[in-house]
Amino acid sequence: MSKKLLQLTNIRKEFPGVTALEQVDFSLQSGEVKALVGENGAGKSTLIKLLAGIHQPEEGRIEVAGEEQKIDNPAVAKELGFAFIHQDVNLVPHFNAIENIWLGFDYPKSKGRFSRSEMAAKVKELAGELNFTLDFNKPVARLSTANKWLVAILKAFMMEARLLVLDEPTAALTDSEVQELFTNLRKIKEKGIAIIYISHRLEEIFQIADTITILKNGKKVHDSQVEDIDKDRLIKLMTGKSDDNRFPAKNPLEEKSPPVLRTEKLSGSKFKEISFQLRQGEILGFYGLIGSGRSELMEAIFGLRPLEAGEIYIEEEKIIPRSPADMISRGLALIPEDRRQQGLIMNMNVKQNLSLPNLADLSLLKPLNHIKTKAEKELAEKIVANLAVKTPSLRQNVKFLSGGNQQKVVIGKWLEQENQVYIFDEPTEGIDVGARREIYALIKELTARAGVIVVSSDLPEVIGLCNRVVVMNQGRITGELTGNDITEENILQLSYEEVE
Numbered sequence: 278m279s280k281k282l283l284q285l286t287n288i289r290k291e292f293p294g295v296t297a298l299e300q301v302d303f304s305l306q307s308g309e310v311k312a313l314v315g316e317n318g319a320g321k322s323t324l325i326k327l328l329a330g331i332h333q334p335e336e337g338r339i340e341v342a343g344e345e346q347k348i349d350n351p352a353v354a355k356e357l358g359f360a361f362i363h364q365d366v367n368l369v370p371h372f373n374a375i376e377n378i379w380l381g382f383d384y385p386k387s388k389g390r391f392s393r394s395e396m397a398a399k400v401k402e403l404a405g406e407l408n409f410t411l412d413f414n415k416p417v418a419r420l421s422t423a424n425k426w427l428v429a430i431l432k433a434f435m436m437e438a439r440l441l442v443l444d445e446p447t448a449a450l451t452d453s454e455v456q457e458l459f460t461n462l463r464k465i466k467e468k469g470i471a472i473i474y475i476s477h478r479l480e481e482i483f484q485i486a487d488t489i490t491i492l493k494n495g496k497k498v499h500d501s502q503v504e505d506i507d508k509d510r511l512i513k514l515m516t517g518k519s520d521d522n523r524f525p526a527k528n529p530l531e532e533k534s535p536p537v538l539r540t541e542k543l544s545g546s547k548f549k550e551i552s553f554q555l556r557q558g559e560i561l562g563f564y565g566l567i568g569s570g571r572s573e574l575m576e577a578i579f580g581l582r583p584l585e586a587g588e589i590y591i592e593e594e595k596i597i598p599r600s601p602a603d604m605i606s607r608g609l610a611l612i613p614e615d616r617r618q619q620g621l622i623m624n625m626n627v628k629q630n631l632s633l634p635n636l637a638d639l640s641l642l643k644p645l646n647h648i649k650t651k652a653e654k655e656l657a658e659k660i661v662a663n664l665a666v667k668t669p670s671l672r673q674n675v676k677f678l679s680g681g682n683q684q685k686v687v688i689g690k691w692l693e694q695e696n697q698v699y700i701f702d703e704p705t706e707g708i709d710v711g712a713r714r715e716i717y718a719l720i721k722e723l724t725a726r727a728g729v730i731v732v733s734s735d736l737p738e739v740i741g742l743c744n745r746v747v748v749m750n751q752g753r754i755t756g757e758l759t760g761n762d763i764t765e766e767n768i769l770q771l772s773y774e775e776v777e
């Protein structure tokens with residue numbers, strides 16, 4: 278028999294200039310998997326943060342197992358058995374998985390000293406129970422995003438949670454890893470743990486969730502069993518629009534024009550003998566499982582990582598990437614995957630972040646000083662309007678924007694530049710369906726003057742958007758697909774192809 282774990286009634290939450298939640302009711306049973314969906318800025322993360330004791334509601338009532346609770350700090354949430362993995366997985370970067378998982382628990386001791394071996398044994402036992410495999414000894418900063426999620430889930434297991442909240446767990450995971458995560462979530466569900474699952478990948482909701490709640494502009498607009506709604510209606514309720522024409526029409530392939538970017542047998546620590554060509558007018562996809570070396574390859578091309586061998590040509594001129602600044606001056610732009618670490622300055626406002634790569638155009642004098650404030654404001658207004666960035670003003674610090682809106686700022690600031698090669702690493706991670714369409718349209722627009730590489734783990738995106746797709750596994754290219762050969766089956770087959 279399932280029993281009611283959680284009941285939220287008439288919740289309201291205000292931030293300066295924004296009503297993040299209004300009149301929201303929300304309930305959850307033990308062992309239930311509830312999908313929480315809505316556009317960027319709809320209020321999903323805010324709702325979760327009320328349960329986590331990070332924010333308090335201005336109005337409303339929270340009951341846990343039939344008793345009213347005031348969750349006014351994170352310790353209360355922990356006491357109640359609520360475990361959270363927030364959008365930006367919070368781990369101590371220099372600690373390894375074992376140290377992170379044990380943080381906040383009483384360390385086991387033997388003969389008066391911390392017993393590292395017991396700590397490790399306990400973590401490995403939990404990992405074994407869930408079939409998780411990862412490197413326990415590396416600092417987590419050096420683990421992939423997928424593996425950081427596994428560490429965070431193990432930590433939740435360690436505290437014997439009653440409720441596990443996952444805020445966009447799969448944004449950076451590939452298909453097979455998503456399935457692996459789901460298998461594990463089902464095991465967690467069977468143990469009677471309730472799950473709240475936030476995701477912009479709507480296909481997943483139908484695979485994993487029992488029930489669904491939709492938020493729009495801080496209000497609840499729908500609540501039902503997952504069987505009682507289909508994807509089209511879900512998108513209509515979220516956005517007020519239908520999902521037709523999600524991807525722009527593809528450009529015809531122009532085989533004759535010289536490549537804007539070409540590599541010959543490029544090798545680095547995580548990739549070997551990579552040769553490919555990118556032409557103006559095309560969108561070239563890079564698909565592969567986590568650890569396939571795609572991001573490392575792009576970072577090396579951009580001058581962020583050393584190359585061991587091979588050659589890079591931009592417009593048939595051989596170059597050696599010395600630094601990102603050098604590559605930017607040669608017309609390359611890399612829009613990174615990890616927006617919080619690499620893409621934004623959190624304590625600067627929206628306008629300042631948008632100006633950063635455009636300073637050369639916005640300055641009166643060289644070297645850079647005296648910013649043309651009117652031009653700066655106009656540029657920021659244009660990008661914010663184009664991408665429908667939800668922010669109370671251009672002066673809002675980006676750290677206060679919702680995750681998806683931060684991502685829009687990261688992407689938006691590069692779009693006004695005159696580059697000949699754009700490399701997007703997971704461009705729509707965390708972005709809602711409506712804004713995805715805008716980003717796809719903008720990427721397509723760029724092909725009028727540039728070649729675009731899209732590294733993506735989102736199969737529908739790779740298939741719908743790209744003219745050609747390069748598939749990698751374990752640091753090598755296992756194949757390249759064009760036109761009608763770009764199918765799910767072909768891509769997946771190549772991504773598992775063994776390399777010697």
Ligand SMILES: Nc1ncnc2c1ncn2[C@@H]1O[C@H](COP(=O)(O)OP(=O)(O)OP(=O)(O)O)[C@@H](O)[C@H]1O
Pocket residue numbers: 292293295296297315316317318319320321322323324364667668677678679680681682707
């Ligand atoms: N600490 C804060 N200070 C000010 N405004 C905030 C703060 N946190 C959230 N907001 C605002 O509240 C609204 C809801 O944000 P929230 O993060 O809950 O959205 P979300 O549904 O999680 O979106 P996403 O899918 O982009 O992550 C947004 O307008 C956001 O800018």
Ligand SMILES: [Mg+2]
Pocket residue numbers: 321322323364444679680681
């Ligand atoms: Mg969020």
